[in-house]
Amino acid sequence: MATTRILEWLGRCYIVLLLAFLYLPIIIMALMSFNASPFYQLPLEWTTDWYASLWQNDQLIAATWNSIEIAVITTVIATVLGSAASLALYRYDFPGKKVLQALLFPPIAIPWLITGTAMLIFFFGIGIGRGLVAILLGHVALALPYVIVVVSARLQTFAPELEAAARSLGANQWQVTNRVTLPW
Numbered sequence: 001m002a003t004t005r006i007l008e009w010l011g012r013c014y015i016v017l018l019l020a021f022l023y024l025p026i027i028i029m030a031l032m033s034f035n036a037s038p039f040y041q042l043p044l045e046w047t048t049d050w051y052a053s054l055w056q057n058d059q060l061i062a063a064t065w066n067s068i069e070i071a072v073i074t075t076v077i078a079t080v081l082g083s084a085a086s087l088a089l090y091r092y093d094f095p096g097k098k099v100l101q102a103l104l105f106p107p108i109a110i111p112w113l114i115t116g117t118a119m120l121i122f123f124f125g126i127g128i129g130r131g132l133v134a135i136l137l138g139h140v141a142l143a144l145p146y147v148i149v150v151v152s153a154r155l156q157t158f159a160p161e162l163e164a165a166a167r168s169l170g171a172n173q174w175q176v177t178n179r180v181t182l183p184w
Contacts, residue, residue, distance in 0.1 A: 066132065074139040081140070082147025087181065089148070090155040101152075104145040112142065158184050 036045035054060060089101060107115060116138060123134045158181070166176045 070132065070136055070139060073136060074143055077136075077140050078143035078147050082144050083151050083182070085144075085148050086151035086155055087177065089152055090158075104148055107142060107145045108149070115142065154184070155181075 031044065032040050033050060034044065034046050034048065035041070036047040036049065089097065119138045119141065120130070120134070123129060123137070128134050128137070162180050162184070163176050166180045167173075171179065
């Protein structure tokens with residue numbers, strides 16, 4: 001009994017230390033963003049001057065909106081394509097299916113710097129070059145395997161009898177997918 005309590009206490013201490021290790025630098029940087037000193041000099045002199053100058057920097061605001069736009073478009077495209085691919089992998093058996101599923105993992109495992117450099121060389125090779133289109137294509141290509149893996153894992157717990165029941169009640173394939181499979 002005492003050993004169990006000690007182990008629980010040690011486990012909780014470990015979790016607290018781990019969370020402190022992960023989040024304390026972020027909290028400190030957030031606090032230092034309100035410091036008047038550009039060199040993080042202590043003690044803190046509270047100011048919001050940095051944020052006031054941020055809102056006057058048109059290039060930074062434009063870059064922020066580009067990032068938000070790319071994030072939203074990437075999310076929509078990767079979600080739609082990834083969900084459709086997951087449904088195809090779930091519903092159909094075809095030659096090369098296992099190979100295709102195995103090819104989903106290298107983009108997740110390879111460091112993004114290497115993948116990004118390879119994509120940049122590829123985009124220049126086919127004439128796309130740099131720009132928002134190349135960034136969007138790169139982000140979708142990196143996000144797609146994650147969506148497919150997550151949606152496929154969710155579909156593994158899906159009961160195909162639900163689709164069969166919907167079809168037996170007169171639903172066509174689009175209605176089955178839209179009203180049964182996608183909500184699952």
